Amino acid sequence: MRDAAFFCDYAGEVLEAEPGRRLVLKWRNEFREDLKDAGWSRCTYDIEALGEAVKLTVTHVSESKPFIEAVSGGWPKILSNLKSLLETGSVALVTK
Incomplete structure (x- = not known):
């Protein structure tokens, strides 16, 4: 059974x-x-070493304005959780 709060299909x-x-x-x-x-x-993920740090650049391109609006709301949450995971070892789950 799929949990709709955490399921996505791409x-x-x-x-x-x-x-x-x-x-x-x-x-x-x-x-x-x-x-x-x-x-x-x-979607392009570029990783660049900057001394002891790493820079991640995410570029997501589509000709569809509704698509870009939808993913633009998700990327800040995803990247924030990635940062938390890398810094602390845990993330805050966001269901919506």
């Missing part, structure tokens, strides 16, 4: 992968019809 493909440096994905939301109909988006 389709995608790895377009480019440079371990430790870059990952480029093509993806589409499969669980919201309005976003599925928006077609494919492209």
Whole structure:
């Protein structure tokens, strides 16, 4: 059984992968019809060493304004939790 609060369904493909440096994905939301109909988006993760720190740049591109609006609300939560996980070893689960 799936827990709707934590379930999401995406389709995608790895377009480019440079371990430790870059990952480029093509993806589409499969669980919201309005976003599925928006077609494919492209998400790029670039990792850059900065002395003892690391800079992560996430670039998510789509021609669909509703899609970009939807993912733009999610990325701050995802990246904040990633930062917390890396710094403390735990995250605050966000269900909505």
